[in-house]
Amino acid sequence: MKKILLPTDFSEQADYALKVAASLARQNNATIYLMHMLEMPSHLLSGDTNLDVPEQLLFMKIANERFEKTMQQDFMQGINVEVTVESHKAFDGITMAIRQYDIDLVVMGSSGVSGIKEMFIGSNTEKVVRTADAPVLVIKNDIENFNVSNFVFASDFTDDQKLVFEQAVDFANSFNAKLHLLFVNTPNRFVTTAAAEKKMNDFIASYDELGEHETHIYNDDTIEHGILNFSRAIDADLIGMSTHGRQGLAHFFNGSISEDLVNHALRPVITFKI
Structure with a gap:
């Protein structure tokens, strides 16, 4: 993990994520790519080039002042940082940056149970979590020292999960964390204990x-509730799962389970794209 992308809108939640990103960067001697999307009028984002130059300079000046304040925080001292300012829409800018800088991990801030707010609202949350070509770590709360001792990885343990699982194992090993492999049993997709154990x-x-x-087999009414309830029961530090592009999570993860977990989990959540 050498390149970490941190998109920021300079909110309190973005600072929470930046603190975690700084901790990871310090542990791995990594570089943080700190990116801000300029809050420009929609006609500029749509390609209109008639915006007055002084107005462009004003937006840039405000962004640079915010970057300076961000970099002065104690937890940023000694961290390698590359600052980038983009005028793309949030999702497009994040996607382009992942490819341009060959990013290993995206760290994003989130607020409340209604999803990633401000620059990460609505469909941006779904798109980034589901489709990012790099793992996405979502942080909701202020974590003084980010460390992972108990890492829950929820899966249906089918063959298409193997590449994702390798990434999860690497992430767990980087913290010497205990990996809790979780299979959630629901009434609609019931599997016997013997069959689930053999599969895992x-x-x-x-x-x-x-x-x-x-390995754990946990019974609940839904996959989401099973993951959340089990993670709460063992006081997990991190929840991990796979995403399956625009089709949601593979097999037993249906519909919007990835963004639902990101929205509802109070704990950090990391997603890996299949």
């Missing part, structure tokens, strides 16, 4: 670098 054991059998871990 067969899935992890080929992983030599799998560190400390446990």
Whole structure:
């Protein structure tokens, strides 16, 4: 993990995410790409070039002043930072930056249970979480020292999850975290305990670098509730799951489960794209 993208609107929640990004950067000797989308009028974002130059300079001046204030915070000292200002719409700018800078991890701030607000509202949340080519770590609260001791990875443990699982294992190993592999059983998709155990054991059998871990089968009324309730029960530091592009999560993850978890979980959530 050498390149971390932190999109910021300079909100309190963005600062929470930046504090976590700084902690990760310090632990991994990584660079933070701190990106702000200029709050320009919609006609400029749509390609109108008639905006007066003084107005453009004013937006840039405000952004630079905010960057200076951000960089003066104690937790940013000694961190390698590349600052970038974009005039794209939020989702487009994030997607382009991931590819342009070959980003390893995106860290985003989120507020409340209604999703990622301000520059990350509505469809931007869904698009970034579901389709980003890099893992996305969503932070909601102020975390003084980001450390992961118990990492819940929820999956249906089918073959198309293997590449995602490798990324989750690497992330867990970077913290020497205990990995809790979670299969959620629901009434609509009931699987016997014996069948679920065999599926999980067969899935992890080929992983030599799998560190400390446990497998869990948890019964609940929905997948989302199962993940949230189990994570609460063990006081997990992080919840991980896969995304499946615009089709939602593979197999047992249906519809909007990824963004629902991001919206409702008070704990940090990391998603990995299949």
